[in-house]
Amino acid sequence: MSKDNVIIRLERKEERRETENLVREAFWNVYKPGCSEHYVLHVLREDPAFIPELNYVMEEEGKLVGQNMFMRTMIVCDDGRTVPVLTMGPIGITPELKRKGYGKTILDYTLKKAKEMGFGAVLFEGNILFYGKSGFTYAREFGIRYHDLPEGADDSFFLCKELIPGYLREVTGVYQTPKGYYVKDEEVEEFDRQFPAKEKLKLPGQLW
Numbered sequence: 001m002s003k004d005n006v007i008i009r010l011e012r013k014e015e016r017r018e019t020e021n022l023v024r025e026a027f028w029n030v031y032k033p034g035c036s037e038h039y040v041l042h043v044l045r046e047d048p049a050f051i052p053e054l055n056y057v058m059e060e061e062g063k064l065v066g067q068n069m070f071m072r073t074m075i076v077c078d079d080g081r082t083v084p085v086l087t088m089g090p091i092g093i094t095p096e097l098k099r100k101g102y103g104k105t106i107l108d109y110t111l112k113k114a115k116e117m118g119f120g121a122v123l124f125e126g127n128i129l130f131y132g133k134s135g136f137t138y139a140r141e142f143g144i145r146y147h148d149l150p151e152g153a154d155d156s157f158f159l160c161k162e163l164i165p166g167y168l169r170e171v172t173g174v175y176q177t178p179k180g181y182y183v184k185d186e187e188v189e190e191f192d193r194q195f196p197a198k199e200k201l202k203l204p205g206q207l208w
């Protein structure tokens with residue numbers, strides 16, 4: 001499904017807080033009680049690996065309803081080379097519009113933009129049931145391993161899509177998550193106080 005009535009465009013500086021609130025709403029209580037992704041986005045915008053040309057929001061009737069962004073990172077190859085790749089997210093859709101095709105629409109659009117910029121592949125952690133529909137598969141099928149994961153551990157969360165066909169053909173190695181994604185709980189708590197109060201709930205299906 002794709003949405004015809006939305007505008008997908010770069011995030012404007014003056015709407016940063018609105019986007020962060022959208023991300024907070026999208027992720028709240030999904031993976032853990034509360035969430036940290038709105039702070040992650042806040043921090044990553046200042047990171048040298050951040051790509052402002054791939055920092056997109058989706059607007060409908062003058063309201064932000066979705067966002068996605070990309071970061072530069074690399075694969076440290078088994079033969080000693082490093083191969084530049086992208087990682088992605090947070091990506092979020094406003095809760096009342098989830099599962100209506102908005103996520104796939106902004107995902108496919110931003111992947112196309114990343115490809116137009118010449119990037120070769122995107123790797124990140126996600127659910128194959130959603131990302132598989134946009135051409136992602138398990139990164140292990142490309143011979144790419146997730147950093148710090150013990151041998152034999154479940155790596156089905158670790159996904160990859162080539163933007164340039166064959167980009168990873170001669171590559172085996174370890175993918176690195178950009179350091180900016182690791183935020184401190186205390187900093188998240190402090191940042192979160194700038195937003196309207198929201199109840200943290202322990203819910204079934206959360207990862208942490």
Ligand SMILES: CC(C)(COP(=O)(O)OP(=O)(O)OC[C@H]1O[C@@H](n2cnc3c(N)ncnc32)[C@H](O)[C@@H]1OP(=O)(O)O)[C@@H](O)C(=O)NCCC(=O)NCCS
Binds near residue numbers: 125
């Ligand atoms: C994940 C997210 C971006 C997906 O966007 P969305 O608009 O809800 O998804 P779409 O409607 O475009 O989904 C397209 C297809 O992907 C699949 N899909 C999407 N989310 C899924 C989920 N959580 N579990 C299983 N399948 C899913 C469905 O098959 C869907 O097709 P359907 O409409 O026939 O069910 C959105 O739900 C969201 O913001 N979630 C909370 C934050 C989050 O988890 N972000 C991603 C972190 S990796």
